[in-house]
Amino acid sequence: MKSFLEEVAARTPAPGGGAVAAMTAASAAALVSMAARFSSSDSAASAGDELRARLVQLATDDAEAYTAVLASRGEARKEAMRVATEVPRAIASAAAEVATLAHSLAANGNPRLLGDARVAELLAEAAAKAAGVLVEINTAP
Secondary structure, rough: HHHHHHHHHHHOOOOOHHHHHHHHHHHHHHHHHHHHHHHHHHHHHHHHHHHHHHHHHHHHHHHHHHHHHHHHOOOHHHHHHHHHHHHHHHHHHHHHHHHHHHHHHHHHHHHHHHHHHHHHHHHHHHHHHHHHHHHHHHOOO
């Protein structure tokens, strides 16, 4: 986590907002998995684990996609921008799934982990919204 944050803070264009949104949602998914395990919900724990892995990969994908946009020109740039738009769209979708799982755990899970489930839900919602903003920016004329 420390090295990721140092990379974000560096004077480089990537990783940036998309990768941070993905890692925020991945952190939320980790909380979902923990809360699910304390709630004896193996299916929710597994779903959280799968989403966390997917979101970590999407963080890398986002940084690579944005780097490709910066390196491209002309028609190649249009294709690179299309890819750079699809990645945050996938981040938003996965983050929304995390938020749904977290909401369910907050309502039905172990009450001692209500705080963790609610934090996961809020973080995932914020990550989905942030990724959605990036899609809007990338598709603006």
